[in-house]
Amino acid sequence: MRLLKKELYKVKVVEIFRSVEGEGKWVGLPVVFVRLEGCNLRCSWCDTAYSYDGKSYRELSVDEVLEEVSNFNVRRVCITGGEPFFSKNLHILVERLVEDGYTVFIQTNGTLWNDNFSSLNWGKIYIICSPKPPFYFVHKNLIPYIRELKFVVDENLDLSHIFKDDYRDILKTDVVILQPESNRKEMVQKALGLQDKLLRFGVESRIIPQCHKLMNLP
Numbered sequence: 457m458r459l460l461k462k463e464l465y466k467v468k469v470v471e472i473f474r475s476v477e478g479e480g481k482w483v484g485l486p487v488v489f490v491r492l493e494g495c496n497l498r499c500s501w502c503d504t505a506y507s508y509d510g511k512s513y514r515e516l517s518v519d520e521v522l523e524e525v526s527n528f529n530v531r532r533v534c535i536t537g538g539e540p541f542f543s544k545n546l547h548i549l550v551e552r553l554v555e556d557g558y559t560v561f562i563q564t565n566g567t568l569w570n571d572n573f574s575s576l577n578w579g580k581i582y583i584i585c586s587p588k589p590p591f592y593f594v595h596k597n598l599i600p601y602i603r604e605l606k607f608v609v610d611e612n613l614d615l616s617h618i619f620k621d622d623y624r625d626i627l628k629t630d631v632v633i634l635q636p637e638s639n640r641k642e643m644v645q646k647a648l649g650l651q652d653k654l655l656r657f658g659v660e661s662r663i664i665p666q667c668h669k670l671m672n673l674p
């Protein structure tokens with residue numbers, strides 16, 4: 457099989473835009489978002505259903521994505537979705553961005569994996585994993601690479617979904633994020649309760665709302 461040059465591989469892109477990171481540990485920093493098409497899940501509170509409606513995307517070469525990203529003069533790129541790992545050429549896009557000097561965040565639901573990621577240079581790649589109800593399943597190959605574990609605090613979430621043996625190493629760090637669903641007051645209260653319970657096990661967590669929504673940013 458003849459391989460394409462890396463820059464000619466294509467990805468389905470819903471939108472590319474500059475904003476500030478609105479969720480998690482990197483909140484407030486300027487970021488270029490690349491939203492890829494497709495998702496394997498259908499969460500009830502999903503606010504980006506247009507990313508998997510099958511009609512809201514452009515098919516761009518990796519080179520074309522790089523060109524659009526470079527227009528924003530920001531050296532930080534967040535690949536989001538939908539579910540980024542749903543794109544079979546994700547590793548090629550990530551590799552090119554890293555080669556061009558970008559720091560790359562990937563926001564994933566954690567359920568999928570791409571074996572080509574094992575050989576990437578992970579120094580500038582940050583996996584931000586947000587396990588989703590009802591199963592909160594995270595692919596075992598992804599777990600060692602997770603740099604931030606983010607839980608949407610909704611009616612389903614309980615301590616057993618967070619305090620798992622699989623996450624033992626991640627829980628030792630301070631990158632467990634509790635994000636109250638839709639910034640609802642009762643979910644803020646629930647997050648405070650979960651934070652206390654985690655503390656009893658020596659686990660620090662951060663309660664951070666979706667700040668971009670509070671500021672009416674995309």
Ligand code: SF4
Nearest residue numbers: 495497498499502538
């Ligand atoms: S995983 Fe994310 S993009 Fe997919 S349905 Fe759930 S919230 Fe929406």
